[in-house]
Amino acid sequence: MDIRDLIEKAIAAMDFAYTPYSNFKVGAALLTKSGKIFTGCNIENAAYSPTVCAERTAIFKAVSEGETEFEAIAVVGGPNGELKETGDFTGPCGVCRQVLMEFGSDIKIISANSVDEYFINTVADLTPKAFGPANLAE
Numbered sequence: 001m002d003i004r005d006l007i008e009k010a011i012a013a014m015d016f017a018y019t020p021y022s023n024f025k026v027g028a029a030l031l032t033k034s035g036k037i038f039t040g041c042n043i044e045n046a047a048y049s050p051t052v053c054a055e056r057t058a059i060f061k062a063v064s065e066g067e068t069e070f071e072a073i074a075v076v077g078g079p080n081g082e083l084k085e086t087g088d089f090t091g092p093c094g095v096c097r098q099v100l101m102e103f104g105s106d107i108k109i110i111s112a113n114s115v116d117e118y119f120i121n122t123v124a125d126l127t128p129k130a131f132g133p134a135n136l137a138e
């Protein structure tokens with residue numbers, strides 16, 4: 001996995017964030033197990049609640065094109081698209097963690113401030129005792 005490339009693509013995707021209300025811009029780049037990358041940005045809405053996060057944009061793009069097996073997702077974000085200097089990383093929010101959980105608790109979440117400054121957690125790390133597909137098994 002080329003982590004720097006994934007982070008670069010997430011940073012580039014952040015440019016497309018549609019954020020007239022919060023001006024908080026987020027970019028995501030999702031790597032499939034087959035080696036494809038799907039990017040996403042957050043897309044806000046005047047009615048607020050229809051707003052979709054960058055992570056889910058990327059996931060839904062991938063699933064809608066037949067990809068459901070994921071290796072990792074890089075996430076970057078900040079006010080006005082400015083990445084934080086250090087220590088403080090963006091997302092994913094609880095809803096996006098739940099959506100990731102649907103596709104695998106071992107997906108790596110790369111939270112980045114730059115191509116050099118990032119940390120990696122799995123979905124399971126960030127979503128302890130989550131509800132998932134296994135709970136629906138009879």
Ligand code: THU
Nearest residue numbers: 022024026042053054091092093
């Ligand atoms: N946002 C994301 O895109 N991903 C996250 O993980 C956290 C929040 C977006 C939603 C909204 O457009 C803005 O950031 C402020 O909450």
